[in-house]
Amino acid sequence: MAEQNIYILGIESSCDDTAASVIHNGKILSNVIANQKIHEAYGGVVPELASRAHQQNIVPVVDQALNQANVSKEQLNAIAFTRGPGLMGSLLVGTSFAKSLAYGLNIPLIDVNHMQAHILAHYIDEEGYSKPPFPFLAMTISGGHTQIVRVDSYFNMTVIGETIDDAVGEAFDKSGKILGLGYPAGPEIDKRAKQGNPKAFKFTKPKVDGLNFSFSGLKTAILYFIQKETKNNPNFIEEHINDICASIQYTIIGILIDKLKLASKQTGIKHIAIGGGVSANSGIRQALKDGEQKFGWTTYVPKFEFTTDNAAMIAIVGYLKYLEGNFTAQDVTASARLKI
Numbered sequence: 001m002a003e004q005n006i007y008i009l010g011i012e013s014s015c016d017d018t019a020a021s022v023i024h025n026g027k028i029l030s031n032v033i034a035n036q037k038i039h040e041a042y043g044g045v046v047p048e049l050a051s052r053a054h055q056q057n058i059v060p061v062v063d064q065a066l067n068q069a070n071v072s073k074e075q076l077n078a079i080a081f082t083r084g085p086g087l088m089g090s091l092l093v094g095t096s097f098a099k100s101l102a103y104g105l106n107i108p109l110i111d112v113n114h115m116q117a118h119i120l121a122h123y124i125d126e127e128g129y130s131k132p133p134f135p136f137l138a139m140t141i142s143g144g145h146t147q148i149v150r151v152d153s154y155f156n157m158t159v160i161g162e163t164i165d166d167a168v169g170e171a172f173d174k175s176g177k178i179l180g181l182g183y184p185a186g187p188e189i190d191k192r193a194k195q196g197n198p199k200a201f202k203f204t205k206p207k208v209d210g211l212n213f214s215f216s217g218l219k220t221a222i223l224y225f226i227q228k229e230t231k232n233n234p235n236f237i238e239e240h241i242n243d244i245c246a247s248i249q250y251t252i253i254g255i256l257i258d259k260l261k262l263a264s265k266q267t268g269i270k271h272i273a274i275g276g277g278v279s280a281n282s283g284i285r286q287a288l289k290d291g292e293q294k295f296g297w298t299t300y301v302p303k304f305e306f307t308t309d310n311a312a313m314i315a316i317v318g319y320l321k322y323l324e325g326n327f328t329a330q331d332v333t334a335s336a337r338l339k340i
C-alpha cells in the first residue's frame with residue numbers, strides 16, 4: 001500500500017469493556033482493555049454501571065495505549081471509535097471522547113461499526129496469520145452477537161443469518177447459571193465438557209428456517225431437564241456436571257456447524273472465519289478443524305485478544321477507512337442498533 005506511517009487510535013466502549021489501541025499502518029502497537037469486574041456480582045452486564053465505569057476508565061486506558069505504543073497524541077493521524085451497535089450509555093462515552101479528542105487535535109474522526117470490526121480484525125497484520133481472501137463467510141459469536149456474514153470486500157458485507165433471540169454466548173452463560181456456575185459460564189462449561197460425555201444427554205436443536213439461529217428454547221429445555229432430574233435426585237447436577245456441560249456444548253456446536261454448512265452450501269464459499277468471545281471454545285475450534293477435512297473448508301480464527309471485544313479491531317477498521325479517505329463529520333451520534 002502506498003501510504004506509510006499512519007498512526008490511528010481506536011476506542012471501543014460498546015458494552016462492558018473500555019478499550020484503546022494504537023495501530024501503525026496495519027500493525028498493532030498497543031491493545032489495552034479495562035474489564036469491568038463489577039458485573040460479575042449481577043450475573044450479567046448492568047448498563048447503568050457500565051457507562052459509569054467507562055467514564056472512569058476512558059482517560060487512563062487511552063493514556064496507557066499511547067504510552068505502551070510510545071506514540072504521542074500529536075503523532076496521531078485520526079481517531080477511530082465504535083459508533084454502534086451496543087449499549088447507548090456505553091457508546092456515548094467513547095463517542096463523545098473520540099469526538100472531543102479529534103476536535104482538539106484537529107485530525108479526522110472515523111466511525112466504526114462494531115460488527116464490521118469483529119470481522120475486519122482478521123486483517124490485522126500478524127506474523128504467521130494468513131488473512132481470509134474475499135469472498136468469505138464470517139461467523140461472529142459472543143455474549144452479544146450471533147451472525148453469519150457474507151464478506152465480499154472490506155466494506156461490502158451482507159448479514160445472511162442471525163439469532164432471532166439470545167446470542168450463543170448467552171446460551172452458554174444462562175445454561176451455566178441454571179447449573180450454578182459463575183458468570184460468564186462459557187469458559188467453565190468448555191473446561192468441564194472436556195471431561196464429560198457429549199452424548200450423555202440429548203437436547204433437541206431448535207428448528208429455525210434458513211440461516212437464522214434461536215437459542216432461547218434450548219435454555220428452557222435445559223431448565224426443565226434439570227428441574228425434572230433434581231426432583232428425583234437432588235445431587236443430580238453435582239454427580240453429572242461434566243456430562244451435562246459436554247452435552248450442552250455438543251448441542252450448541254451442532255447448531256452453529258449446521259448453519260455454517262448450510263451457508264457454505266448456499267453460497268459456494270469455503271473460506272470460513274470466526275470471531276467473538278465464543279470462538280475461544282475448544283469444541284468449536286475442533287469442529288472447524290474437522291470441517292477442513294470433511295467439507296474442504298479453510299478456516300480462520302484470530303488471536304484471542306483480537307476476537308473478544310477489543311480496540312485493535314476498531315483501529316484496523318480506522319486504518320482501512322483512513323486509506324479510503326472515509327472520514328466522519330463531528331455531528332455524528334452513537335447508534336445502539338447500527339446495522340452492518
Ligand code: KG4
Nearest residue numbers: 142143144169184186190277278281308309
Ligand atoms: O466477545 P466477548 O468477550 O464479549 C461480548 O459478549 O461481546 O464474549 C463473551 C462471551 C461470554 O458469553 C462467554 O461465556 C463466552 O464469550 N465465552 C465462551 C468461552 N470463552 C468465552 N463460551 C464458550 N467457551 C469458551 N471457551
Ligand code: ZN
Nearest residue numbers: 118142144309
Ligand atoms: Zn462484540
